[in-house]
Amino acid sequence: MLWLIGNSGMLGSAVEKILLNEKLQYWATGREADITDYRQIERFSKNKEIAWVINCSGYTQVDKAEAEPERAFQTNRNGVHNIAQFCLKKKCKLIHISTDYVFNGKKKLYEPYSEVDEPDPINIYGKSKLAGEGEIKKLLNDYFIIRTSWLYGSNYSNFVTTMLKLFKEKDTVQVVNDQWGSPTYTVDLARVIIKIVKDNVRQYGVYHFANEGAIAWYGFAQEIYEQAKRLGLIENKKEVKIVPVKTEEYKIAVAKRPKNSILSKEKIKQTFNLGIRPWNEALGDYLNEFPFREKN
Numbered sequence: 001m002l003w004l005i006g007n008s009g010m011l012g013s014a015v016e017k018i019l020l021n022e023k024l025q026y027w028a029t030g031r032e033a034d035i036t037d038y039r040q041i042e043r044f045s046k047n048k049e050i051a052w053v054i055n056c057s058g059y060t061q062v063d064k065a066e067a068e069p070e071r072a073f074q075t076n077r078n079g080v081h082n083i084a085q086f087c088l089k090k091k092c093k094l095i096h097i098s099t100d101y102v103f104n105g106k107k108k109l110y111e112p113y114s115e116v117d118e119p120d121p122i123n124i125y126g127k128s129k130l131a132g133e134g135e136i137k138k139l140l141n142d143y144f145i146i147r148t149s150w151l152y153g154s155n156y157s158n159f160v161t162t163m164l165k166l167f168k169e170k171d172t173v174q175v176v177n178d179q180w181g182s183p184t185y186t187v188d189l190a191r192v193i194i195k196i197v198k199d200n201v202r203q204y205g206v207y208h209f210a211n212e213g214a215i216a217w218y219g220f221a222q223e224i225y226e227q228a229k230r231l232g233l234i235e236n237k238k239e240v241k242i243v244p245v246k247t248e249e250y251k252i253a254v255a256k257r258p259k260n261s262i263l264s265k266e267k268i269k270q271t272f273n274l275g276i277r278p279w280n281e282a283l284g285d286y287l288n289e290f291p292f293r294e295k296n
Ligand SMILES: NC(=O)c1ccc[n+]([C@@H]2O[C@H](COP(=O)([O-])OP(=O)(O)OC[C@H]3O[C@@H](n4cnc5c(N)ncnc54)[C@H](OP(=O)(O)O)[C@@H]3O)[C@@H](O)[C@H]2O)c1
Pocket: 006, 007, 008, 009, 010, 011, 012, 030, 031, 032, 033, 034, 035, 036, 055, 056, 057, 058, 059, 060, 075, 079, 097, 098, 099, 100, 129, 147, 148, 149, 150, 151, 152, 156
């Protein structure tokens, strides 16, 4: 059986949807099995046969982490240590999700980061996630760490939902134009996670996954606007001016963010014989399926 940790989150809920659709047997937990408390992990798993653990949980508030590093580390390092400890004891395989923010972003623009590039996080969130990766590597051999980037999906608050809200409410929206990455639809990543389990893949290690292509947040916002207009998610008469700004001009963000966090997908594509679709195509699917669309 499989244990999905963090099923109440944005990615976890996408994974659970596929598990349900494919009628795979699993257990799923959110906060009721707090990963920072090993006794809760043991209590939940008592008398259960578990072969795979998929960890989609995490402390994910990048800006807030700067003010509460101990909470970020408690979940992203200590909690992950507990999960790895559990996997070691029960001899189960682990799929764990990490982030593009383990890199400092100083690589030349458009040059993607591969799995052999040296991490060097520049914010607390990235540091705590890298520490979690370290705990797994210290304890386990049978693990997949999948680093991903710029996730959006389902009805969770994310960059796409934020933009849609702003496009409805404002006439002008400022968006950062000097941070590059690859937007990733949770459904596409969830499919890969389930493929690894179903194919019982054994090429363990660190992998990068994101939708194909790269863009700055500003370009991502422009594409959301254009697609949303075409789909009637924004009133036809409403024109919104999207203004590109530099990171330094965008005062709301507290945490530093890498300028380039484009991930190379070559390893995961080759190892698992995967095709990955472009980010703008995946965005189209998301906007089409968006559960809260109000027709104007
Ligand atoms: N979002 C992104 O853009 C992005 C980018 C790269 C990598 N990632 C990584 O991808 C993974 C999934 O991200 P996401 O955006 O789906 O995150 P999310 O929506 O914030 O979900 C995280 C989940 O973890 C749960 N959780 C937090 N602390 C926990 C604890 N101590 N014990 C048990 N569960 C706990 C949360 O429960 P509550 O709902 O109760 O808080 C929530 O269900 C994370 O590892 C994240 O670091 C995300």
